[in-house]
Amino acid sequence: xxxxxxxxxxxxxxxxxxxxxxxxxxxxxxIKIRARDINVFYGEKQALFDVAIDxxxxxxxxxxxxxxxxxxxxLRCMNRMNDTIPICRVTGSIEMDGEDVNDxxxxxxxxxxxxxxxxxxxxxxxxxxxxNVAYGPRIHGLATGKDELDAIVESSLRRAGLWDExxxxxxQPGTGLSGGQQQRLVIARAIAVGPEVILMDExxxxxxxxxxxxxxxxxxxxxxxxxxxxxxxxxAQAARVSQRTAFFHMGRLVESGATDEMxxxxxxxxxxxxxxxxxx
Amino acid sequence: xxxxxLTTTTASxxxxxxxxxxESRLKIRHASERRFKLYGxxxxxxxxxxxxxxxxxxxxxGASTFVVHSISVQVPLDPxxxxxxxxxxVNYDLMVADAVLAKLGEKDDDYGxxxxxxxxxxxxxxxxxxxxMIKADASLIGxxxxxxxxxxxxADLYFKxxxxxxxxxxxxxxxxxxxxxxxxxxxxxxxxxxFNIGFFTKSDSTEPEQAGVLGAVVGSAMMLxxxxxxxxxxxxxxxxxxxEFAPKNRWTDVIEVNINNLAAVPSIVYGLLxxxxxxxxxxxxxxxxxxxxxxxALMALPTVIIATRSSxxxxxxxxxxxxxxxxxxxxxxVFHHVLPLAMPGVMTGSILALAxxxxxxxxxxxxxxxxxxxxxxxxxxxxxTVLPVQVFIWENASERAFHERTAxxxxxxxxxxILMNAVAIIVxxxxxxxx
Numbered sequence: 277x278x279x280x281x282x283x284x285x286x287x288x289x290x291x292x293x294x295x296x297x298x299x300x301x302x303x304x305x306x307i308k309i310r311a312r313d314i315n316v317f318y319g320e321k322q323a324l325f326d327v328a329i330d331x332x333x334x335x336x337x338x339x340x341x342x343x344x345x346x347x348x349x350x351l352r353c354m355n356r357m358n359d360t361i362p363i364c365r366v367t368g369s370i371e372m373d374g375e376d377v378n379d380x381x382x383x384x385x386x387x388x389x390x391x392x393x394x395x396x397x398x399x400x401x402x403x404x405x406x407x408n409v410a411y412g413p414r415i416h417g418l419a420t421g422k423d424e425l426d427a428i429v430e431s432s433l434r435r436a437g438l439w440d441e442x443x444x445x446x447x448q449p450g451t452g453l454s455g456g457q458q459q460r461l462v463i464a465r466a467i468a469v470g471p472e473v474i475l476m477d478e479x480x481x482x483x484x485x486x487x488x489x490x491x492x493x494x495x496x497x498x499x500x501x502x503x504x505x506x507x508x509x510x511x512a513q514a515a516r517v518s519q520r521t522a523f524f525h526m527g528r529l530v531e532s533g534a535t536d537e538m539x540x541x542x543x544x545x546x547x548x549x550x551x552x553x554x555x556x
Numbered sequence: 557x558x559x560x561x562l563t564t565t566t567a568s569x570x571x572x573x574x575x576x577x578x579e580s581r582l583k584i585r586h587a588s589e590r591r592f593k594l595y596g597x598x599x600x601x602x603x604x605x606x607x608x609x610x611x612x613x614x615x616x617x618g619a620s621t622f623v624v625h626s627i628s629v630q631v632p633l634d635p636x637x638x639x640x641x642x643x644x645x646v647n648y649d650l651m652v653a654d655a656v657l658a659k660l661g662e663k664d665d666d667y668g669x670x671x672x673x674x675x676x677x678x679x680x681x682x683x684x685x686x687x688x689m690i691k692a693d694a695s696l697i698g699x700x701x702x703x704x705x706x707x708x709x710x711a712d713l714y715f716k717x718x719x720x721x722x723x724x725x726x727x728x729x730x731x732x733x734x735x736x737x738x739x740x741x742x743x744x745x746x747x748x749x750x751f752n753i754g755f756f757t758k759s760d761s762t763e764p765e766q767a768g769v770l771g772a773v774v775g776s777a778m779m780l781x782x783x784x785x786x787x788x789x790x791x792x793x794x795x796x797x798x799x800e801f802a803p804k805n806r807w808t809d810v811i812e813v814n815i816n817n818l819a820a821v822p823s824i825v826y827g828l829l830x831x832x833x834x835x836x837x838x839x840x841x842x843x844x845x846x847x848x849x850x851x852x853a854l855m856a857l858p859t860v861i862i863a864t865r866s867s868x869x870x871x872x873x874x875x876x877x878x879x880x881x882x883x884x885x886x887x888x889x890v891f892h893h894v895l896p897l898a899m900p901g902v903m904t905g906s907i908l909a910l911a912x913x914x915x916x917x918x919x920x921x922x923x924x925x926x927x928x929x930x931x932x933x934x935x936x937x938x939x940x941t942v943l944p945v946q947v948f949i950w951e952n953a954s955e956r957a958f959h960e961r962t963a964x965x966x967x968x969x970x971x972x973x974i975l976m977n978a979v980a981i982i983v984x985x986x987x988x989x990x991x
Binding site for chain 1: 803804872874875876877878879880881882883884885888892893897
């Protein structure tokens with residue numbers, strides 16, 4: 277069911293009058309995350325304005341937009357990573373499976389186990405490959421006994437497509453791997469906790485094209501099990517890996533929808549300008 | 557067509573101009589680079605020069621301490637001279653002196669002036685050795701026993717060239733006759749030269765030849781133990797809280813400023829604080845390693861906190877994000893990832909703070925650690941002395957022989973510090989990880 281522009285406008289009028297942001301209604305799969313009226317402030321400065329978006333289950337949604345447009349900030353709202361920044365304040369509601377993640381009853385520690393995150397720069401712990409993957413399951417008590425933990429580590433590394441490359445050196449430091457391998461290790465670390473959503477903040481920006489291709493392939497495989505949200509600066513990457521795309525500009529969600537539609541037929545002139553390379 | 561060659565000419569002209577300008581500047585740039593390199597080398601040379609001067613002075617002054625001239629004498633324990641009812645009252649020193657005179661083939665005159673002169677050369681320790689032997693085994697009376705040990709400091713100084721025969725007799729502490737005797741004893745092999753083990757196995761004494769640093773070394777070690785056990789855990793925990801947990805508000809700013817100020821407070825002020833708080837209010841025993849350790853812990857605390865905070869700050873935020881990202885709590889992120897990564901910096905900072913505390917003298921003077929302590933401290937609440945204070949005490953002593961010991965004690969203190977710094981480096985290497 278293709279999205280109707282009037283629909284979104286009417287919804288916006290109800291929640292935040294005057295705002296252009298359009299909540300995306302995914303056509304096929306069910307909605308995993310539903311965000312409404314998200315405003316983020318860093319001290320006095322407002323970074324996000326009334327963002328409203330729906331993110332679909334078991335698909336890849338990409339956030340694009342020029343630097344400083346707020347796409348990473350919004351990504352970090354979804355696992356409450358912004359809580360760690362003292363001056364950051366978030367208003368609005370983000371519902372995951374109908375539950376508000378900003379609710380007092382939600383412990384960010386539990387939330388972050390459900391919403392894994394991969395960062396721009398590969399950041400494995402300066403410990404062994406095994407320890408990197410085993411850390412999450414261990415602190416959450418997901419494995420009873422060494423065998424079970426070993427199994428989790430192996431399956432996570434396999435799903436991250438890294439097992440064959442590192443199975444013979446699990447006890448060597450994770451920081452000794454190449455950039456692309458480190459990023460896949462970090463993905464394995466996120467998978468190991470058994471998350472429902474994986475957030476990726478420009479996961480390939482520090483990688484060469486070959487490593488990037490591998491990560492993209494991996495993302496394509498992972499979307500069968502997870503809801504993936506990826507922030508990217510590369511429109512080609514957004515086009516390649518994502519089913520849905522959201523375009524952010526100056527702290528506002530300008531447009532969101534099916535990726536192929538957005539790249540071929542953008543509704544907003546700013547989106548058009550950005551994807552055709554006129555600014556950004 | 558006419559335009560084209562013209563523009564290329566101006567373009568190449570321009571390129572040539574630019575190159576000429578760059579080249580003329582290049583000379584100046586290289587010259588200034590050379591100049592700054594020279595300044596740097598000069599600064600290092602001056603610093604090294606001072607260091608060599610300082611160390612050279614200490615070593616040349618103190619090295620002679622490690623050589624000692626000892627004598628070994630067979631003393632016949634004449635039963636007629638030993639009153640068994642009152643062993644303490646026997647003039648053992650005279651017996652030793654007579655034995656030495658006998659060895660020299662001399663006879664004491666009626667006034668006993670020769671034996672008096674010999675006594676001046678022998679350490680009073682020989683008398684105590686005899687007393688202890690007889691006390692332990694009364695059957696020794698009537699037999700001949702051997703006592704041995706260092707010569708008295710003046711005699712020792714003569715062999716080390718500090719007292720010269722060439723200087724006028726009335727200006728030196730030893731007479732010509734005493735010097736003759738010493739030479740005779742030396743050439744007959746009764747006086748031997750050896751390594752001064754006693755300096756490391758004995759504690760302070762009023763007699764320079766009997767004085768050693770053991771008590772001070774043990775006192776320093778015990779005091780540092782107290783300091784380390786207080787300052788390091790408290791300092792690290794305070795730093796972790798301030799850096800990782802505390803909200804950034806006016807109160808934490810005030811605390812931060814105050815910690816930085818405390819690091820710059822003159823150490824003697826901590827001595828006053830220790831005097832008022834620990835001795836007068838809390839009744840901690842005066843002059844004890846516990847008291848010294850408490851005061852120095854107060855002094856080292858700000859340094860440990862600052863060093864820990866800066867090494868926590870140096871841990872890349874990506875590590876914290878990684879830990880939060882997999883659902884670690886703040887405590888888990890700090891104690892599993894951030895603190896272990898900061899550990900080399902924490903350990904180096906702490907050990908340097910402790911090394912600084914080790915060399916501290918002024919606050920210890922305020923809390924009465926500047927006292928004559930002739931033994932090794934047996935407990936944390938017992939009177940003790942520490943190395944820098946020992947240096948201070950010996951430097952103030954009037955006997956000349958204490959002065960070489962002052963330099964030697966400084967050398968021991970420096971070795972102690974070098975060892976601590978070496979440990980800091982090893983610890984740093986061990987804990988250091990790439991990320």
